Structure formats: structure tokens, C-alpha cells
Amino acid sequence: MIHKHAQYYFRHLKDDLPAGIVVFLVALPLCLGIALASGAPLFAGLITGLVGGLIVSWLSGSQLAISGPAAGLTVIVFNAIETLGSFQGLLVACLLAGILQLALGYLRAGIIGAFFPSAVIEGMLAAIGLILIIKQLPHATGYHGSYEGDESYMKETAHSSFVEFFDALSGVTPGAVVISAVALLLLILWGTPWFKKQKLLKLIPGPLVAVLWGVGYNFAASQFAPDWAVSSEHLVKLPISEKATDFFNNFMFPDFSYLDYLTNPQVYVVAITIAIIASLETLLSLEATDKLDPLKRIAPTNRELKAQGVGNIICGLIGGLPMTAVIVRSAASINAGGRTRVSCFTHGLFLLLSVLFFAYYLNYIPLPCLAAILLHTGYKLANPKLFSHFYYKGMSQFMPFAITVLAILFTDLLKGMAIGLGFGLFFVIKANYSAAITLVQDGMHYVLLLNKDVSFLNKALLRKFILRIEADSTVTIDASKAKFIDHDILETIEDFLSTAPDDNIGVEIIDLYGKEKIQKHEPLVVLNARG
Structure with missing residues (x-):
């Protein structure tokens, strides 16, 4: 069995290694930025990225989901550190949240993710794509914005995103525009059929070429045309370890010496909040990742919750931020050709190597070329063809899709998904309402x-149809296809059977219920399909 798994991963190694490098390049500034926004030590974000890549990747039920610090938890974490009085207090809450998630996995709570309609999940992906485009354009033009907003779709509203977007227009720097524009062009060219047919070029991932272009251009520009180079604030900023012990000094442990943390009810409130939001975001990301999976695999959700629980327990023990499965990084991996969990593991491995040995060199990477990679991913997620595809499917599919997109853009992920789910259910009920009874x-x-199934929701429709039946006519009530008929529906039919003779309406009934209940409606003709 182990040999078979090894063969499977080895077969996809040529796709997974380059994809892992791409995700590493995208995740690196985000890990740092989310930690910064959370009011936590910068290294805490990297720890979570390392745990997500090196450990959770193998525990996860998904081959493609990538876990790490989530922008959606920044406000919760920031407030928790303030409320609990220290980062160590947050670590205790993160540890407890992990235990709760582990319990949810064993209680099979992962089934919740299956209740989101396809149109709503696709709407979430399209909204994330649009947010990526809105949030990355400032970096692409040289506007120095916040890292935490780069993949945030939980808390930052569209209003703040659009304000930042228009502010960026006044802060355009020519070097950043050149880097991002050429990088984007390279990514588009790398995706064309001609490039894909070239054996040598096929081995080199487009995003890696985009990064090499950015580094090479900025180095040349800083030497020969300083006005066309990007400044240090637009470069990746990674903490540099002088020696190996510096790396281990960055780990932090939960402080159990103060029993106040375990007797403080606020710790449990924070833990429950983190567990619920992280689990929901993980399940939604997992559903969306399954949709993007080119091999159409379905990940076991309960196993994913257990994996996330273990991940958060480890993060709580060694000084990391709370983690979730993150759709932006997962989408970047799939877009770069990732096919198995090796892609996620590779990104974690490169995070580790970069922190230990290559931080100095990675700090030369300009943010505009990373922005181009995410812009390209955003376009793939929010492709205009997707909107037309749902439009031609009809309003019952298009409206939940479009409303989910707008709701997420103008609120946040959880509220947007709740609104989208509400509209999705409305259209499902409406479709069932119309299809349950026909005249x-x-x-x-x-x-x-x-x-x-004919429920009480169809009572108004049944009455509407009964009122259309004219006097001196005949009616066949055929229930042979019905698997369930609500008592309210039976009662409405019985009322009609009682008054039908007054209008000289002859009624025959097929398979509504037992003969003994119908015999009182003499002289009706009763047919029973079952005998």
C-alpha cells in the first residue's frame, strides 16, 4: 500500500514541485502580513505556514487544500490578544480551539460543508477572484498597502477595498507597473497552447519565470536606472537568522503557569469562536478546492477537521497563529499545476529552508511580480465565462451565484455565504414548490x-389549482408518484372531496391513501394503483 502511494506521488512530482514553489512565494509575504495585522510576532505567521505545509498536508483528507494563517481570523486574533492580555493567552485559546476541532471531526460535523449548493460555492470562488484582483492591483501599481488585505475575504469590506484601489491610482510607480505588466504577460503566454507543447518550457512553471523576471529587472534597474526600480517597501520582508539557534529562539510556548488563563471564561469564548470560524472557513475552502480539482476528487470533510484540529493544537504549543485551509493558496497551487499533497508539503519545506538559509536572497523578490501571480489566479477564478455559464443555466442558478458574489464583496465570507445559501434555498424551495403539484x-x-414529496409549503399552490377546476367537470387526483404527502395536503384534498358534489365534480383518486379513508366520499370512483 505504501509503495502504491509513493508511486502515485512520484508520478505527479514534476507538477507538484513547481506548484509548491509558487505557493511558497505567494504564502511567504502573506504569513508575515497576517501576523503583523494580528498584532502577533511576525514569526508566528511563519510557524503556522510551516505546520500547515509540513504536518497538516499529510494528515489532511484533501490532496490540494493548503493550510496556513488565515486573513479572516486577523481581527479575532488581534482582539483576543488584547482581551487576554498576552500572546501566550491566545496560544492557550488556539490549543483549546484545536481540541474542539478534533472533537468536531470525531462527531462527524464535517457534513455541514455538503449543504452548500454548487452555485453558492462557485459564487464564493468568483468573489474571491474579484477580491484578489481588487486587492492586488495596488501592489501591481506600486501602492504600498497592507499584506493582511491581500487575501482577506472575511472581514475587510468591498468599500475599504475599493477606497484602497482608487487611492492606489495616485501612487503609481513606473517600475512596479513594468514588473507586474511583463510578469502578467509572461503568465498569459505560459498558458497558451504553443508554450504548453514545448517540452523544455513545460518543465518551467510560469509563476517562477515571473518571479525571476521581477528580481532580474529590479536588480538591473537599481544599477542603471534607479528611478525605474522599486523601493525596499515593495520587496518581500523575511526575518533573517544569523545562526541556527536564532530560528529556535523564535518559538513561543503557551503559559500554563498562570491558572488565570484556564479559569478565565474569555479564553473559552475565544477558543470556541476560533474553532467555529476556522472550521467553517476550512469546510467552505475544501468544497471550493474540490470544485477546482482537475482530477475531480472529493475530500473527506471529517478527516480535514481532525487535521486542522491537530494543526491548531501544534500551533498553540509552539507559538503559531490559528490556521485554516485557505482557498487562495489552494487555488494558486492548482493554477500552477499542483496535483497532490506534495505541493503543499513542498511549500512548507521551502518556507523552512528560506527561514533557515535563504531569507537574505528572498528579500530581493518584488511584491509586484507576486501580485501578478495572484492577479492571474484571480482572473481564472472570476473568469467572465463563468458568469455567462450560470446566466444560461437559468435564474434559479444565476441568482444564488450572483447574489453570493455581491454579498461576499460587500460584507465578508461567512455573511456572504449565509446570504447566498439563503437565496439558494429559496430557489430550491421555489422549484420544489412548483414541481410538487401539477394540474x-x-x-x-x-x-x-x-x-x-408534497409538504405543507405546497398547500397554497394546491388551493390555487383546486379553484381553477370548473363545475360539471371530472378530476383525477393521481398520487402514485408521491413518496410523502403532508397531513395539511390530505386535509385540503378531503375538504375538496366534501364540496366537489355540490359543483357536480366527479373525482377519481389514485393511490392517495387507504381505501377505508376514501369510502366515506361516496359515490366517488376509487382506483388504487397498488391493487
Whole structure:
């Protein structure tokens, strides 16, 4: 069995290694920025990225989901550190949140993710794509914004994003525009059929070429045309370790010496909040990742919750931020050709090597070329063809999709998904409402069909159809296809059977319920399909 798994991963190694490098380049500034925004030590974000890549990647049920610090938890973490009085207090809450997630996994709570309609999940992906484009354009033009906003779709609203977007127009720097524009062009060219056919070029991932271009250009520009180079604030900023012990000095441990943390109810409130939001974001990201998976695999959600629980327990023990599965990084991996969990593991491995040995060199990477990679990913997620695809599917699919996109853009992920789910359920109920009962007229004969499940929600529709039946006609009430008929529906039909003779309406009933209940409606003709 182990040999078979090794063969499977080895077969996809040529795709997963380059994809892992791309995700590493994207994740690196985000890990640092999310830690900065959370009011936590910068290294805490890297620890979570390392745990997500090196450990959770192998525990996860998904081959493609990538875990790490989530922008959506920044406000919760920031407030928690303030409320609990220290980062060590947050670590205790993170540890407890992990234990809760582990319990949720064993209680099979992962099934929640399956209740989100396809149109809503696709809407979430499209919204994330649009947010990526809005948030990355400032970096692409040389506007120095916040890292934490770069993949945030939980807390920052569209209003703040659009304000930042327009502010960026006044802060354009020519060097950043050149880097991002050429990088984007390279990514587009690398995705064309001609480039894909070239054996040598196929081995080199487009995003890696974009990064090499950015580093090479900025080095040349700083030497020969300083006005066209990007400044240090637009470069990756990674803490540099002088010696190996510096790396281990950055780890921090939860402080259990103060029993106040375990007797403080606020710790449990924070832990429950982190567990619920991290689990929901993970399940939504997992559903979305499954949609993007080119091999169409379905990840076991309960196993994912257990993996996230273990990840958060480890993060709480060694000084990391709370983690979730993150759709932006997962999408970047898939977009770069990632096919298995080796891509996620590779990104964690490169994070570790970069912190230990290559921090100095990685700090030469300009943010505009990373912005181009995310712009390209954003466009793939929010492709205009996707909008037209749902439009042609009809309003019952397009409206939940479009409303989810708008709701996420103008609120946050959880509120947007809740609104989208509400509209999705409305259209499902509406479709079932119309399809549960049909009335067919042929001259003075009517056929009232009860299809599938007929609930109390269909009572108004049934009454509407009954009122259409004219006097001196005949009616067949056919319930042979109905698997369930609500008591309210039976009661409405019985009321109609009682008054039908007054209008000289002849009624025959097929398979509504037992003969003994119908015999009181003499002289009706009763047919029973089952005998």
C-alpha cells in the first residue's frame, strides 16, 4: 500500500514541485502580513505556514487544500490578544480551539460543508477572484498597502477595498507597473497552447519565470536606472537568522503557569469562536478546492477537521497563529499545476529552508511580480465565462451565484455565504414548490398530479389549482408518484372531496391513501394503483 502511494506521488512530482514553489512565494509575504495585522510576532505567521505545509498536508483528507494563517481570523486574533492580555493567552485559546476541532471531526460535523449548493460555492470562488484582483492591483501599481488585505475575504469590506484601489491610482510607480505588466504577460503566454507543447518550457512553471523576471529587472534597474526600480517597501520582508539557534529562539510556548488563563471564561469564548470560524472557513475552502480539482476528487470533510484540529493544537504549543485551509493558496497551487499533497508539503519545506538559509536572497523578490501571480489566479477564478455559464443555466442558478458574489464583496465570507445559501434555498424551495403539484386540463377533465414529496409549503399552490377546476367537470387526483404527502395536503384534498358534489365534480383518486379513508366520499370512483 505504501509503495502504491509513493508511486502515485512520484508520478505527479514534476507538477507538484513547481506548484509548491509558487505557493511558497505567494504564502511567504502573506504569513508575515497576517501576523503583523494580528498584532502577533511576525514569526508566528511563519510557524503556522510551516505546520500547515509540513504536518497538516499529510494528515489532511484533501490532496490540494493548503493550510496556513488565515486573513479572516486577523481581527479575532488581534482582539483576543488584547482581551487576554498576552500572546501566550491566545496560544492557550488556539490549543483549546484545536481540541474542539478534533472533537468536531470525531462527531462527524464535517457534513455541514455538503449543504452548500454548487452555485453558492462557485459564487464564493468568483468573489474571491474579484477580491484578489481588487486587492492586488495596488501592489501591481506600486501602492504600498497592507499584506493582511491581500487575501482577506472575511472581514475587510468591498468599500475599504475599493477606497484602497482608487487611492492606489495616485501612487503609481513606473517600475512596479513594468514588473507586474511583463510578469502578467509572461503568465498569459505560459498558458497558451504553443508554450504548453514545448517540452523544455513545460518543465518551467510560469509563476517562477515571473518571479525571476521581477528580481532580474529590479536588480538591473537599481544599477542603471534607479528611478525605474522599486523601493525596499515593495520587496518581500523575511526575518533573517544569523545562526541556527536564532530560528529556535523564535518559538513561543503557551503559559500554563498562570491558572488565570484556564479559569478565565474569555479564553473559552475565544477558543470556541476560533474553532467555529476556522472550521467553517476550512469546510467552505475544501468544497471550493474540490470544485477546482482537475482530477475531480472529493475530500473527506471529517478527516480535514481532525487535521486542522491537530494543526491548531501544534500551533498553540509552539507559538503559531490559528490556521485554516485557505482557498487562495489552494487555488494558486492548482493554477500552477499542483496535483497532490506534495505541493503543499513542498511549500512548507521551502518556507523552512528560506527561514533557515535563504531569507537574505528572498528579500530581493518584488511584491509586484507576486501580485501578478495572484492577479492571474484571480482572473481564472472570476473568469467572465463563468458568469455567462450560470446566466444560461437559468435564474434559479444565476441568482444564488450572483447574489453570493455581491454579498461576499460587500460584507465578508461567512455573511456572504449565509446570504447566498439563503437565496439558494429559496430557489430550491421555489422549484420544489412548483414541481410538487401539477394540474393538467383536457377539455372538462383535469388531472391533478402529486409528485415526489408534497409538504405543507405546497398547500397554497394546491388551493390555487383546486379553484381553477370548473363545475360539471371530472378530476383525477393521481398520487402514485408521491413518496410523502403532508397531513395539511390530505386535509385540503378531503375538504375538496366534501364540496366537489355540490359543483357536480366527479373525482377519481389514485393511490392517495387507504381505501377505508376514501369510502366515506361516496359515490366517488376509487382506483388504487397498488391493487
